[in-house]
Amino acid sequence: WNALPDLAAVGLLTAAFASVARRNQTHVSKIWLTGWLMIALHFAASLFSDAPGSWGVVAEIVGTIALIWAGVLFMWASVPYRIEVSSQWMLGSLLSANALYIGLIIARPANDWTLIPASVLLGAAPLAVALAWMRKTHPPLRWVLVALYGALAIFLLLFQMRPDIGTLVALNAVLFTAYLGCCIHFFFGYRRATAGAFVTIAGFFAWANVFTVGPFMVSYWPSIHIESEVWNLPKFVVALGMILLLLEDQIAHNQYLALHDHLTGLPNRRLYQDRLANALERARRSQTHTALLMIDLDGFKQINDTLGHNVGDLVLERVASLFASRVRRSDTVARTGGDEFSVILEDPTSREDAQRVGHSLTQLLSEPLELGEHTVRIGASVGIAMFPDDASEMEDLCIAADLRMYEAKQDSRELQAPETARANSALPCLEPHRPASLQVVE
Numbered sequence: 001w002n003a004l005p006d007l008a009a010v011g012l013l014t015a016a017f018a019s020v021a022r023r024n025q026t027h028v029s030k031i032w033l034t035g036w037l038m039i040a041l042h043f044a045a046s047l048f049s050d051a052p053g054s055w056g057v058v059a060e061i062v063g064t065i066a067l068i069w070a071g072v073l074f075m076w077a078s079v080p081y082r083i084e085v086s087s088q089w090m091l092g093s094l095l096s097a098n099a100l101y102i103g104l105i106i107a108r109p110a111n112d113w114t115l116i117p118a119s120v121l122l123g124a125a126p127l128a129v130a131l132a133w134m135r136k137t138h139p140p141l142r143w144v145l146v147a148l149y150g151a152l153a154i155f156l157l158l159f160q161m162r163p164d165i166g167t168l169v170a171l172n173a174v175l176f177t178a179y180l181g182c183c184i185h186f187f188f189g190y191r192r193a194t195a196g197a198f199v200t201i202a203g204f205f206a207w208a209n210v211f212t213v214g215p216f217m218v219s220y221w222p223s224i225h226i227e228s229e230v231w232n233l234p235k236f237v238v239a240l241g242m243i244l245l246l247l248e249d250q251i252a253h254n255q256y257l258a259l260h261d262h263l264t265g266l267p268n269r270r271l272y273q274d275r276l277a278n279a280l281e282r283a284r285r286s287q288t289h290t291a292l293l294m295i296d297l298d299g300f301k302q303i304n305d306t307l308g309h310n311v312g313d314l315v316l317e318r319v320a321s322l323f324a325s326r327v328r329r330s331d332t333v334a335r336t337g338g339d340e341f342s343v344i345l346e347d348p349t350s351r352e353d354a355q356r357v358g359h360s361l362t363q364l365l366s367e368p369l370e371l372g373e374h375t376v377r378i379g380a381s382v383g384i385a386m387f388p389d390d391a392s393e394m395e396d397l398c399i400a401a402d403l404r405m406y407e408a409k410q411d412s413r414e415l416q417a418p419e420t421a422r423a424n425s426a427l428p429c430l431e432p433h434r435p436a437s438l439q440v441v442e
Helices: 003-022 027-046 054-077 085-107 115-132 140-159 166-189 195-220 228-259 269-286 300-307 309-324 351-364 394-425
Strands: 290-298 332-335 340-345 369-371 374-377 379-387 439-441
Touching: 003 027, 003 228, 027 054, 027 228, 054 085, 054 166, 085 115, 085 140, 085 166, 115 140, 115 166, 140 166, 166 195, 195 228, 228 269, 269 290, 269 332, 269 340, 269 394, 290 309, 290 351, 290 394, 300 309, 300 374, 309 332, 309 340, 309 351, 309 369, 309 374, 340 351, 351 379, 379 394
Parallel strands: none
Antiparallel strands: 290 340, 290 379, 332 340, 369 374, 374 439
């Protein structure tokens, strides 16, 4: 009955975690929630671990396996390549090898020979998975895991057969490895200076050392009594850290949405204005130039009218990807309107460089765009303004670039007008025609 308060606390904590995770529906939050359900199962099974006969043995096996599986799931959740087949095989190998070993060491005598192949399997299974996929992928974190479980297998072979303490040492070694692995994986997966990352990593480190400090104190200082709630404290620290991580991710996601276009992922007008102001301030201090390019797509309205807004969205996504791939990382491509994009070119740049970039961006649209079942051709008009040659203030620079963009668009229409007239004269007078700036092939 001493486990009832712990079970109630973990149950409430799991419910709180589920409430936060429900508002942050990610694959990671679902795996974390599954892990905490395993922790709750561990405490529930511990209620019956002292039951007589086989029921007590089964309860101890279920509770210990649930505790180790929770650690393995926490490790897997922090792996960035977890959706790969090799990572899923690694997860399955660790879950099955740990379950087999725990079942054998609790249900069988401590000196049973079956523990030898079971302990070897704990080290061999992750190694086999890593070697099988080594040609396709070999991330460093995977080899850290292989080394960790290889060291565990060697330790078990050396100590698991010792009389009296062999079983206790082996169980604590398996648990220590699982939660030390959580600490290492979270350190690699959340290398950021935030409270959530620090609390979670520190909590896992303390949780792992519960399985070393506890047995050490029982062996060498049996007179010192520490309440079980103290040993369970790292669990609550980890849960708090995970909730903080979810909240931090949600805040970062909201900030991203506030500053980026939801369709293309490019900076929106708000972030664009902030970056332009900073670029102009840097140019003033260093007495250099900054170029602003205003780009408006030609014929985009006809695409929306003839093929629908879904195809129009695909066009915007493709154009944004093409533009972003052609500028330097120090420059900025932003979506500042429905079919309008802006490019900020920082020093070193000149008017000739800006014209070359503008020509390069328009040339990207010279070829038809393949969009699923549709192939469309679309053009662009570019207006260029230089700081400080054309304007010394941000608003005036934007106006200058905008006016030159409309001049370029008007020149393009005037050049296309004779061609359109000649094309129309060859057609029957009642037959509708498409604008010259847009060609659609379905």
